[in-house]
Amino acid sequence: MNSPLKKNDYSILDFKKREEKKYLTDKIASYFSRFSNHDELFRIGKSFMDDFKLGIKNFAITSSGYKNSQQRTALAIVCYFDYVDQYKIAIVSDQLKHAVFHDLLKDSVLKEHQLSHYGDSVQYHSFQHQVDFIDYNEIMKIYDQHLYSKTFDFEIKTILDQYDIVLWDTPEIDKMKLNLQFHYRISHFYESLTMIVSPNASSGKKVDIVKKFFNNFNVRMSRVLLEENSSIERPKKKFLGLL
Secondary structure, three states: OOOOOOHHHHHHHHHHHHHHHHHHHHHHHOOOOOOOOHHHHHHHHHHHHHHHHOOOOEEEEEEOOOHHHHHHHHHHHHHHHHHHOOOOEEEEEOOOOOHHHHHHHHOOEEEEEEOOOOOOEEEEEEEOOOEEEEEHHHHHHHHHHOOOOOHHHHHHHHHHOOOOEEEEEOOOHHHHHOOHHHHHHHHHHOOEEEEEEOOOOOOHHHHHHHHHHHHHOOOOEEEEEEEOOOOOOOOOEEEEEEO
């Protein structure tokens, strides 16, 4: 028979849990270029946390052509939330095997969500049991099976309900236009939209195109992040505030 744990033993277990949690977060952080301004990283993460406390869990991230920056931003948010508490997080992306997420996928385990009512299933990559990566194509397969049916919305909600937070690394606008109806349907789940812009490369016309596209989907922009230099490995990001 195992002897009961003493008070000090509980402290040791708690310490080990904290260290394991820190290790997982640091492992994620090691895969993307850290923000050079940690105060800005804190402000960005806190702004998402403030929204989360208001009941928002689906955060879409877009830009005028900075895919790497979108993915680094998603991982930065993961790090912030992971330090705060143990949240179950999903990242949905159309470029899991490229850009910033590529190395994380190599260390992940391929799993499957079985959706009970209609025989649908969605494959995903589980990283350290804390972050799951889902490809937009997996969601599109469900859409193709249930065109013009509310079943699609039901099945997607079944997946999203398994997570505390969902970060949508949205495709580029031109790519979304190729499957406009699908992206219109999936945008109904976006509760918040963050746009990344660069003063050096993001012309006002490009920004307006992105804003107008999402406005047509009735998705309002919530915040803007300014990437001060999109050409270097460690870009500075400045939180411009909520809109």
